[in-house]
Amino acid sequence: VHGGSFANISMSLSFDGVRSDRRPWKNEKAHDSHHESNKKDHHGHHHHEEDKQAHSHDHHQEGHHNHDNGHHADEKHEHKKKHHHHSENKVHASDRERLLNVAAEDLADKKFVVGFSSEIAQETENICKSFTGADQWLADGCTEDLREVLFVSIDNDDTLDIDQLQTAYYLNSTSVIARIAVADVASFLPINTLIDQRAKSNTATCYTPALVNSMIPEELSHGITSLNEHEDRMAIVVDFVITGIDFSKDVEEIRQNFQNAVISEESVRSAVVRNHAKLAYPSVGAWLEGTGPLPPAVGNRQEIIDSLILQDKVAQLLLEIRRHNGALEFRRSEFWVVFEGDKVTGMIEATNNRATSLIENFMVQANGIVSRYLSAQGKPTIQRVVEDPKKWDAIVQFAKTFDFTLPDSPDNVALRRFLADRQAKDPNGFSDLSLTVIKLMGRGKYLFAPIGEGQHNHGHFGLAVHDYTHSTAPNRRFPDLATQRILLSVLKKKPFPYTDDDLMEIAEHCSLMEDEASKVERKTRKAAGAILLKKHIGELFDAVVTGTNDKGTWVRIEYPPVEGKIVKGDCEKLSISDRVRVKLVCAHVEKALIDFELANSDTTNASSADDVRSAAAEGSDE
Numbered sequence: 001v002h003g004g005s006f007a008n009i010s011m012s013l014s015f016d017g018v019r020s021d022r023r024p025w026k027n028e029k030a031h032d033s034h035h036e037s038n039k040k041d042h043h044g045h046h047h048h049e050e051d052k053q054a055h056s057h058d059h060h061q062e063g064h065h066n067h068d069n070g071h072h073a074d075e076k077h078e079h080k081k082k083h084h085h086h087s088e089n090k091v092h093a094s095d096r097e098r099l100l101n102v103a104a105e106d107l108a109d110k111k112f113v114v115g116f117s118s119e120i121a122q123e124t125e126n127i128c129k130s131f132t133g134a135d136q137w138l139a140d141g142c143t144e145d146l147r148e149v150l151f152v153s154i155d156n157d158d159t160l161d162i163d164q165l166q167t168a169y170y171l172n173s174t175s176v177i178a179r180i181a182v183a184d185v186a187s188f189l190p191i192n193t194l195i196d197q198r199a200k201s202n203t204a205t206c207y208t209p210a211l212v213n214s215m216i217p218e219e220l221s222h223g224i225t226s227l228n229e230h231e232d233r234m235a236i237v238v239d240f241v242i243t244g245i246d247f248s249k250d251v252e253e254i255r256q257n258f259q260n261a262v263i264s265e266e267s268v269r270s271a272v273v274r275n276h277a278k279l280a281y282p283s284v285g286a287w288l289e290g291t292g293p294l295p296p297a298v299g300n301r302q303e304i305i306d307s308l309i310l311q312d313k314v315a316q317l318l319l320e321i322r323r324h325n326g327a328l329e330f331r332r333s334e335f336w337v338v339f340e341g342d343k344v345t346g347m348i349e350a351t352n353n354r355a356t357s358l359i360e361n362f363m364v365q366a367n368g369i370v371s372r373y374l375s376a377q378g379k380p381t382i383q384r385v386v387e388d389p390k391k392w393d394a395i396v397q398f399a400k401t402f403d404f405t406l407p408d409s410p411d412n413v414a415l416r417r418f419l420a421d422r423q424a425k426d427p428n429g430f431s432d433l434s435l436t437v438i439k440l441m442g443r444g445k446y447l448f449a450p451i452g453e454g455q456h457n458h459g460h461f462g463l464a465v466h467d468y469t470h471s472t473a474p475n476r477r478f479p480d481l482a483t484q485r486i487l488l489s490v491l492k493k494k495p496f497p498y499t500d501d502d503l504m505e506i507a508e509h510c511s512l513m514e515d516e517a518s519k520v521e522r523k524t525r526k527a528a529g530a531i532l533l534k535k536h537i538g539e540l541f542d543a544v545v546t547g548t549n550d551k552g553t554w555v556r557i558e559y560p561p562v563e564g565k566i567v568k569g570d571c572e573k574l575s576i577s578d579r580v581r582v583k584l585v586c587a588h589v590e591k592a593l594i595d596f597e598l599a600n601s602d603t604t605n606a607s608s609a610d611d612v613r614s615a616a617a618e619g620s621d622e
Helices: 028-040 073-077 095-109 118-129 134-139 194-202 218-224 251-256 281-288 302-325 354-376 392-400 412-425 427-441 478-491 500-536 609-618
Strands: 025-027 151-155 164-172 175-183 232-243 262-280 334-340 343-350 381-385 445-449 540-549 552-557 563-568 579-588 593-598
Touching (some): 095 334, 095 500, 118 194, 151 281, 151 302, 175 302, 175 354, 194 478, 251 302, 262 354, 262 478, 281 354, 302 412, 343 500, 354 381, 354 478, 381 500, 412 427, 445 500
Parallel strands (some): 025 334
Antiparallel strands (some): 151 164, 175 232, 540 552
16 A cells, blocks of 8 residues: 555455454444443453464553553654655544554554455455365365364354354263364465465454454455355364363362363364354353353254353363463453444443353363474474563562562462452452553564474463464464464375475564554554543543653553553652553544643542543544
């Protein structure tokens, strides 16, 4: 994309039909029925994540800055007139157009390919025309027919790119098998096609409040490579068997007896599968928690009901095992931007429930199995790692401010105890404390694991696992697609798809571009916050300190939940997690800048979340 307005970008940059578990907005009318429950149910959003899921468990908070880069880092791009010459003329554009332009400009600045070329459109059409069906796939061999297995999907209500399905059922009275089916994208997307080259360059789908830059065309990710309901699809199926647990007991008793569990018979295979029910987090979660009815999509199919109950129990068992090993649990609030038409009217918190936990724990288990499988096959891999925190000393000192002693060396079990202690003693402040620890831990990254080194040289400190790769989101993450190609080369006895140098380059580039995409997402969400705040210049807000270094001090206000820099006032004695009162002095949408100055702590009448929501509902004053 070169200069001009980005408002007419099309093809996979639509405002609808994007990955909902990463979707950073909601349409107001569609959301009304859930608004009150989302406000009341104040848990962190998962990562995920799995990728909110694993994404979330890499413990890099999406809504927060890397303060080392400086608050006004985007200003260095102002001289790039080809991207910014039209910003001043955009004040009368709709909120959605303004956010789309912010996102598209920042993506282009950070070397992302925005949109799809006509050549890629033609290539996509050719791939779709070559799509055959289950009979042909099975005739080609090396593929099992698992269409009768009652796989279901659980995602957000309007998700269109379905990457995974799951099921669980009894093999006999003492054994349960759990199965995860991951969409086979690699079989339909050869290496070095134009689509592949673009996907490798961008490395992932980038989600912002007004623009989604998909990794691959939606004709694929929403179509032939999506595990759509009642459709036959190719998949990679990951299995594991659990013995030693009486799953007829309730969840709490299963958790208490987690040490009796034996997980065995891990396997990976290529198969044809069918999605027997497209389910959604809100309704499944409410049903599992006893606060809502059976989801209508289940109907009266008792086998699916039994499977969902068993899946939930398996997931809670897996979580309890990882807790024992030191898996860290944070409250990491993620917020959606709410649109009414093209107008930003607010931000609402996405919430966790038992259904999101189910998916997260199944995907974490699948990623570990894939990593161990490839290691056993003697194949190099791309590992997803969160290394032992380099700033562990700072975490130790932070814990001391709460009279909690951590060991001198990184210890995730001890850190887990500290987090649990703080959550019990100060649940309202746990989100801010989580943010502090997350920042001190550092970000997840991808590493090349060559043959011979073994994946045990790496690990995921936050998940408390030693073998971990990303494999469950091939429609929207390139490391997952690359890993799937490696898997298929083993399963179908084909040539290995990458050299060691290729995998090393992919790992380094994906780590870099993931950081860049996170900056784009944060900037666009902050621009949305500036839209909500623009009528409140000069007003006072209660805030918490979220970052401080030689470049400045940053705070986050309660609503909208955005960060800004303190540009005036004595911040020398401020520390992370301190509560302060600030006055808003700048809210610039196009630059995504929000600035504050310190106010006296005894100043009264700080603006409330309701004040901002009310002003947003009244309309723009520009």
